[in-house]
Amino acid sequence: MPSHAELASKLLADAAGFFRTLGEQNAELKPQMDENAGVFDQMAGLIQQDPNGEMNGTSYAELCGRLLQDAAGFFRTLAEQNEPLKEQMEENANVFEQIGQLVAQDPNGNLD
DSSP: OOBHHHHHHHHHHHHHHHHHHHHHHOTTTHHHHHHHHHHHHHHHHHHHHOTTOEETTEEHHHHHHHHHHHHHHHHHHHHHHOGGGHHHHHHHHHHHHHHHHHHHHOTTOBOO
16 A cells, blocks of 8 residues: 555656646746646655655655645646536545645555
8 A cells, every 4th residue: 555655756746747738738838837847746756765854844745745735726726717627627636635634744654
């Protein structure tokens, strides 16, 4: 069973891919989406390598939790603006929020 940190790493990497795809589809958004993707990829690697690590006094787990919450907000915004994607984006947002909370509280824990 994967740990919260492993799940968070996977979700962060998935979000990075999603951001890159959005950037490829919209030249105006590309610089921001590429930057987001880079941050999410970097954090995915850090939490995967060292779930108990920290950066500038903040745990990777807490940073991951924040990024996953941010992604959830982004997905909710997309859901509001795009009816065909609404259900899927809401589902994504819920998963990202839940894992974000879990990883921030206990990166080494497992889903029950």
